Amino acid sequence: MPRHIGSTHGEFAVCQFFVSGEHEYTRAWVSIEEAIEAFQHYTTSVAVKMGFVTQVLITDGMDCTCAQWTPEKGIQLFDQPDKAEEEDNLKGRKDRELDSDWDPEQEQQSR
Secondary structure, three states: OOOOOOOOOEEEEEEEEEEEOOOOEEEEOOHHHHHHHHHHHHHOOHHHOOOOOEEEEEEEOOOOEEEEEEEEEEEOOOOOHHHHHHHHHHHHHHHHHOOOOOEEEEEHOOO
């Protein structure tokens, strides 16, 4: 992925996914303002109206999804965990991995 696409530098990216299975980063390493503007454009584009686009995302510098658009659900916004919550989640996973009975596939299926 190019280091920077857009007029300002930041930590956000906008990506659109097509029915063909391909995807395109329309913005990368831009400010949240520019990412939101691009997201609004790409979620109302002609390609969306014609059914060519299946998903549009805003991701942050850690590749976490901040916003998602799909035809089925429309726009969804996601809260980003704070640093302490992230560390607690990581610690909990490490504790489970140390448990000899822990099965990551079973945990994934129960979600």
